[in-house]
Structures are given as C-alpha cells and as structure tokens.
Amino acid sequence: MKGIVIRSTGSWYTVGILKGERVERVECRIAGLFRIKGLNVKNTNPFAVGDEVEVEEDKGDYVITKLHERRNYIIRRSTKLSKQTHIIAANIDHAYVMATLIEPRTSTGFIDRFFVTAEAYAIPASVIFNKKDLLELDELDYVEQLMQLYRNLGYGAYLICASDEGDVPQLQELMQGKINLIAGHSGVGKSTLINALEPSLNLKTGEISRVHSKGMHTTTFAEMHELGGGGWIIDTPGIKELGIVDMEKEELSHYFPEMRDLLGACKYNGCLHDREPGCAVIAGVETGKIALTRYECYLQILNGEELEKEYD
Ligand SMILES: Nc1nc2c(ncn2[C@@H]2O[C@H](COP(=O)(O)OP(=O)(O)OP(=O)(O)O)[C@@H](O)[C@H]2O)c(=O)[nH]1
Ligand SMILES: [Mg+2]
Ligand SMILES: [Zn+2]
Secondary structure (H helix, E strand, O other), X not given: OEEEEEEEOOOOEEEEEEEOOEEEEEEEEEOOHHHOOOXXXXXXXXXXXXXXXXXXXXXXXXXXXXEXXXXXXXXXXXXXXXXXXXXXXXXXXXXXXXXXXXXXXXXHHHHHHHHHHHHHOOOOEEEEEOOHHHOOHXXXXXXXXXXXXXXXXXXXXXXXXXXXXXXXXXXHHHHOOOEEEEEOOOOOOHHHXXXXXXXXXXXXXXXXXXXXXXXXXXXOXXXXXXXXXXXXXXXXXXXXXXXXXXXXXXXXXXXXXXXXXXXXXXXXOXXXXXXXXXXXXXXXHHOOOOOXXXXXXXXXXXXXXXXXXXXX
C-alpha cells in the first residue's frame, strides 16, 4: 500500500493511506533500515514528514518497506558544525517561514537562508511576519520594507496576527489543495496559526519565556495536518539555526534570484562574488540593485562553516 508519512517521532511513523476520499492512519515501524533502498545514512531521520512510502501489513503490524523518490525537501544541518543532516519535510508545494521582529526576534539572515534552501529545489516560498499586534509604527514600516524586498525577489510576504481571525482567510485560500510547510524559530506562532486555520486541530501552543523572549519548544515533532478546505499543512518544531547543506560555493549565488540574473556578467568564470575585480554582483550591491542585507547573508553563508570548502 502506498502512503504518506504524516508524523514522525523517530522510532514510529504515522502513515496516512488514502482510502477513497478518506485518509486512514496507521502506526508503522521500519523494516530494517539497511534493507530499504534510497536512504541516506547521513540523515538523522530516515523518513521525513511528507515522504511517500510503501507500507506492508505483517500479522497486524504495519511496516514501511520502501521510500519513493522525493520530489523535493527542506534540509538543514542538525547542529552547528555537525556532518549530520535533518530533513524537515519532503514533497512540499509551498514553504512558509514564519518570522517575528520581537518575542522572539528573527534575523533577516534566517529568512534568507530559508529561501536559499527552498530555491535549491525550486520550492515556491513565502515569509509570514507574525505578531503584527506587538509592533510599533516604525517597526511596521520596517516590516513593510522587508516585505517589499522579498516580493520584488518573487517571494510571497504577509504580515498577520495569527490570533486575529480576519488575517487568516487570505492564507487559507493560498494553502488550499497544496502541501504546505511552516517553519521558524520556537515561539513565533506556527501552531497558533494552524489552529486558526483549522480550529478542530487544537494544537498545543506555548508561552514565550519572559527572561529570554524566546519560545519553549512546544511542538516537538513535525506533523502534517489536513486542512478542511483540502490540502495539508506541516507544523514543525522551532529551529534555532538553518545550516545550509548539500551545496557547493559556486552554486550558492544561483539561489539568490537577484544575483542569478547577473552571473554571466562577472569578469571571471567561477567568480564567487567576494572580492573579485569586475564582479557584476558587487557592482549590483554598489548601485543598490542588490540589497546589502541579502549580499551580507550571501557572504556569511559563503565564508561560514556551512558549505563544503571544495574550492579553497
Ligand atoms: N501577541 C501575539 N502573540 C501571538 C501571536 N501568535 C502567536 N502568539 C503567541 O506566541 C506564543 C507561541 O505560539 P506557538 O504557536 O506555540 O509558537 P510555535 O511557533 O508553534 O512554537 P514552537 O512549537 O515552540 O516551535 C503563544 O503564547 C501564542 O499565543 C500573535 O499574532 N500575536
Ligand atoms: Mg508549535
Ligand atoms: Zn561575481
């Protein structure tokens, strides 16, 4: 039977099997990792939410026996400097990163890294700025500017208050009929938004720590939830960082849409747009065509510990 991984706790997987219009849920174990084709042992989770799998029944037990090829996925380094990787979710139609200016603070670098990761598999992506109600006028201006920047790059950008019913229908419409992923730091309001989209889910939400202004890691497993109007949304546990993986230095600029268009114009083949003379990207930053925050994030990823140093 073919199914889709709806929830993964690490040792048990809930797989949804389509029975006509209905999705039947079965609890599965794995048949023995090394007998399953197509698994990458560097991943901390052999199966991710969204994976399409084959399930067999064995004396009342359900066992996953095969992983179908992934159409795409969002992956990150498990911890800083770790060689292990973690697939956040697979087979996604639209990837949303939720960001907040305060309680907790999300940096533009985090948003940019998320978009780079989505670009690598050409997954349409958007940013949802949440907790609009907490923002002062100058902060609202700043968010508007960021939203304009991201829209100009081809991403969706929304500003909402997840607890305000009026803000939800626009997202409901966008998410209909698709497999949607929502990721972000702990406490930004991912589960709160999903509850607003689908109140019957009644997902657990958590307070923000007064001391650190950060979330308390309330959601602990990624899980896919069915939307009433059709489609799915994948709630994920809050993540601190988004280490970029599976990417070489020369590839990186291809995942910045504003750089992609200029790449042929650099003087040197294999220009990394760092300090090279005649670099069209650096010229683009100087004329303001490329936002400085975006370029700075590019350099951080390029020169950080994240990418394999194949060309050094
Ligand atoms: N003021 C305000 N608070 C919000 C809003 N959205 C969510 N919150 C609050 O933020 C806190 C964290 O919300 P959660 O939905 O648990 O956050 P999360 O992103 O799911 O966090 P993790 O599961 O830990 O990753 C809760 O106390 C929510 O009530 C909002 O738009 N405005
Ligand atoms: Mg949550
Ligand atoms: Zn260049």
